Structures are given as structure tokens and as C-alpha cells.
Amino acid sequence: MTDDRGVSNGTETPDLTAVADHQARIAALLTTTPVESRPVAECLGLALAEDVVSPIPLPPFDNSAMDGYALRSVDVAEAAEDQPVELPVSEDVPAGRIDVPPLQPGTAHRIMTGAQMPSGADAVVPVERTDGGTERVRVRASAQPGAHVRRAGEDVTTGATVIPAGATLTPARLGLASAVGIETLRVRRPVRVLVLSTGSELVAPGSPLRPGQIYESNGLMLATAVRAAGGEARLLRFVPDDVQAFHTALAPHLDSTDLVLTSGGVSAGAYEVVKDALRGNGIEFTKVAMQPGMPQGAGRYRGGPTVVTLPGNPVSAMVSFEVFVRPALRGASGHDDVRRPVRRAVLTEPLTAPRGKRQYRRGLFDPSTESVTLQGGPGSHLLSALADANCLLEIPEDTTEVPAGSTVDVMLLD
Structure with missing residues (x-):
């Protein structure tokens, strides 16, 4: 792996690029994906492309909220223990019964939770407030009109937008779509990402390490980060440090x-x-005013797919991804x-930061006290501290010292 020195070379700009400028560049390179059904x-984790409008009310009919007896409230107005x-x-x-007879005055229907209320009944008495009889x-207990009755449309009315376009489809939202009778959804296709892992020093976990070798981890880390963010990831590992091998490995995947x-x-x-492989092929390299993660690159490979190059140290790579x-x-x-x-949090210990660079430090945010404690030092190789962190502290470029007790911005991670 390489370090984060970011010394100017080739097409790199001589001055540091602002974080916001590099963010905008990468966002502009990735075009919106097409809509598909x-x-x-x-659809779990995908983005909804069109509003989901309910074709039915929810509940679709008046139903019982309890196991008990459907009856007229007036018939039990004097009931007591x-x-x-x-x-x-x-x-x-x-x-599930669909042929529910009307309720006659002075009678009761034994009813189960979720069953359709009979016409003529206006309340349900829970079975616990009865003797549980089957014939009589x-x-x-008395009951007020509407007691333990779920009214049709109480949750959702016909024609209501139940999930807006742009929403991330969570299990609860998918459950809601199914509950109103939706079978398919119009969604944005996930971004298809090829994670390329290069380095002759890399070997697969589980293999014995020889002198000078390290286990490959960045590829797995970034591929799973892509999937967690809602993208589709393919991991292409162990591309050797050879320019021609790089192009050869990339070629079969360009169209997809x-x-x-x-x-x-x-x-x-x-x-x-x-x-070396990407210089002159549409990729521009720069040094971004941040720590960790200064050397960066982005562009379109020979007019085709977007390429984003991240630093090799694991913390630099992951922070850059975020x-x-x-x-x-x-x-x-x-x-x-x-x-x-992003939340505001009270820093529990002092920290220092380099002037002119936005620093991202790993932290542990405590929501009960709205405080944050640093996890590990600023070194870009300290992966264990990142694994223990649940947030990143974002320290502005013009700040060199932050005393304990100061309020800082923290980016909450999963």
C-alpha cells in the first residue's frame, strides 16, 4: 500500500483541492441510473423512483382489534363485574371470513383479531371481560361505541401517497407497499461498482503470509461499503502491479x-x-485538503465508466469513501x-489538527450525553480504531486546536 503524502506528480494540480470541490466533481461524474420495475x-435498500399511491384504504374494512365479542354498545351499557x-x-x-352475517339487536358475534366487523355492531368487548361462552x-364490562374497532381507512386512505419518490425502501416500507396491494415498484437501478484491488504484495486471507506480503482487506471493505450504501459491488482482487495487467483486468467489465x-x-x-495506468486515460489526480486521504483521482476511463481512485491506507480509503x-x-x-x-457533540478530550486541511478523526458518539470520545490517533493505518468508531469528527481547515469541552460536528456512521 502507499502512503498519503500526495506529492505532485504528472497531472496533479500544484495546489490543494477543497473537499467540497472534489465532492462536486465526483457527484457530477456519476449520472443518475435508469428506472426499472x-x-x-x-427492492430492499433501493430508492423509489415514483410515488406509491394506495389503491385501497388501510385497513380495507372495519375489523376487530381484539379477540372477543362484537356487539351493540347499548346492549351492554349496564354490564359490570x-x-x-x-x-x-x-x-x-x-x-378471513367473507360472508359475515349482520348482527341482530340483543345478540353477540364471537370475533377474532383482524376479522371483519358485522354490520349492526359498533363495539368489541375483549374475551378477558367475559366468560368466553360459545353459545351464550x-x-x-360495558363498551363505548367504537371500542376495539379498527375503522376502514384509519391508517391509509384511498389515493394517499404512502411512500414518496426518493425514499429508501426499508423492510417497513416494503411491508406497507404489500399491505396496500402493490406487487412491483418503480425503482432506480443501483449503481454498478467494480472494486479493483491492486498490489503484488496482497494475498487472500487464510493463506500463509510470506515476508513482504499482507492480507488484502481494502477490496472487501470497500465492496461491502458499496453494498451497504445501496450499490451493487463486484470485487476484482489481486491485480498485480503491472500497467498492462491493470488494463487487461479492467477491459471485460467496462460495459457493465x-x-x-x-x-x-x-x-x-x-x-x-x-x-501509471490511468494517467492520460481521462483520470485527473489531485491532492485534497484533508487528512487522512490527501491523494485522490477521478474521471472517466477512456470516455466510459467513472473511475474514482482512493488512497491505499485503509483508514484513508474508508474515510475517502464516506x-x-x-x-x-x-x-x-x-x-x-x-x-x-451530522450531530453536534461535546469533545471529551483535546485534539490538534493540521492547518489548511480538513481533518477526519474517528470517534465514539454517546447519544445519552451528546458527547464524543476519540478512537485512536490520526494515523491512516490504524484500522482497529475505525472498526470501533461509530462516527467521524470533522475538524475545519482553519482549526489547529480543539480543547476538551468544545462542541464539534460528528458524522454518524452505521
Whole structure:
């Protein structure tokens, strides 16, 4: 892996690029994905492209909220524990019965939760307030009109927008779509991402390490981050440090890829294969005013898919993904919520930061006290601290010292 020195080389700009400018560049490179229809069961995590309008009310009919007895409230107005009212039970109404007879005055229907209310009944008495009779029932409590009755349209009315376009489809939203009878949804196709893992020093986890080798982790980390953000990821591992091998590995995937995501090989070393392969092929390299993650690159590979090159140190790669790639990926996929939530938190210990660079530090946010504690130092190789963190502290470029007790912005992670 390479370091984060970001020394100017080739097409790099001589000055530092602002974080916001590089964010805008990557967002502009990723175009919005097309709309497609998918079965509701296959839409988890996708962005809805068109409003879901309910064709029915929800509930679709008046139904019982309890196991008990459907009756007229006037018939049990005098009922009490020491003075029960006895009524004949004329029908059983289980959930799903569609031929529910009307209720006659002075009678009760035994009814189950979710079953359709009979016409003529205006209340349900829970079975716990009766003797549970099947032919005649002794009711030991009165009931107000509407008691334990779910009214048709109480949750959703016909023609109501139940899920707006741009919403991320969660399990609850998919359940709602099914509840109003929707079988397929119009969604944005996920961004198709090829995560390219380069480096002759990389080996697969589980293999024995030889001197000078390390286990490949960035590819897996970034591919799973893509999937967590709502994209489709393919991981192409163990591309050697060879320019021709890089192009050869990339070629079969160009027509089926929206974004190529690389990590490493973009700094100032002698074997920066990613930079060597992409220079002159539409990719511009720059140094961004941030720590970690200064060396960056972006463009369109030979006029085709977007390429974003991230630094090789694992923390630099992951922070860069969060700052630049994730919001662009979610925006291109049609999501409304493209950015992580940001909270204000009280810093529990002092920190220092380099002037002229926006620093991202790993932290542990405590929502009960609205405070944040640093996790590990600023080193871009300290992956264990990132694994323990649930937020990133964002320290502005013009800030060099932040005393304990100061309020800072924290970007909440999953």
C-alpha cells in the first residue's frame, strides 16, 4: 500500500483541492441510473423512483382489534363485574371470513383479531371481560361505541401517497407497499461498482503470509461499503502491479460498470500502478485538503465508466469513501438521504489538527450525553480504531486546536 503524502506528480494540480470541490466533481461524474420495475421483495435498500399511491384504504374494512365479542354498545351499557349481561352468541367470525352475517339487536358475534366487523355492531368487548361462552356469553364490562374497532381507512386512505419518490425502501416500507396491494415498484437501478484491488504484495486471507506480503482487506471493505450504501459491488482482487495487467483486468467489465473504485497506487512511489495506468486515460489526480486521504483521482476511463481512485491506507480509503463516494453513489441511485446524519457533540478530550486541511478523526458518539470520545490517533493505518468508531469528527481547515469541552460536528456512521 502507499502512503498519503500526495506529492505532485504528472497531472496533479500544484495546489490543494477543497473537499467540497472534489465532492462536486465526483457527484457530477456519476449520472443518475435508469428506472426499472422490480418485485417488491427484491427492492430492499433501493430508492423509489415514483410515488406509491394506495389503491385501497388501510385497513380495507372495519375489523376487530381484539379477540372477543362484537356487539351493540347499548346492549351492554349496564354490564359490570358484579352485574354481567348475558347475550346469545349467534355467529363465529374468524379472520378471513367473507360472508359475515349482520348482527341482530340483543345478540353477540364471537370475533377474532383482524376479522371483519358485522354490520349492526359498533363495539368489541375483549374475551378477558367475559366468560368466553360459545353459545351464550356473560359480558362483565360495558363498551363505548367504537371500542376495539379498527375503522376502514384509519391508517391509509384511498389515493394517499404512502411512500414518496426518493425514499429508501426499508423492510417497513416494503411491508406497507404489500399491505396496500402493490406487487412491483418503480425503482432506480443501483449503481454498478467494480472494486479493483491492486498490489503484488496482497494475498487472500487464510493463506500463509510470506515476508513482504499482507492480507488484502481494502477490496472487501470497500465492496461491502458499496453494498451497504445501496450499490451493487463486484470485487476484482489481486491485480498485480503491472500497467498492462491493470488494463487487461479492467477491459471485460467496462460495459457493465458505472463506477470503478480503486484503492492505492495513487501516491508518489516508484510502483504507483493505478496512476501509471490511468494517467492520460481521462483520470485527473489531485491532492485534497484533508487528512487522512490527501491523494485522490477521478474521471472517466477512456470516455466510459467513472473511475474514482482512493488512497491505499485503509483508514484513508474508508474515510475517502464516506466523504466522496457514498454521497455521490446514493445521489446517482435516486436516494433523497445522500449524506450521513451530522450531530453536534461535546469533545471529551483535546485534539490538534493540521492547518489548511480538513481533518477526519474517528470517534465514539454517546447519544445519552451528546458527547464524543476519540478512537485512536490520526494515523491512516490504524484500522482497529475505525472498526470501533461509530462516527467521524470533522475538524475545519482553519482549526489547529480543539480543547476538551468544545462542541464539534460528528458524522454518524452505521
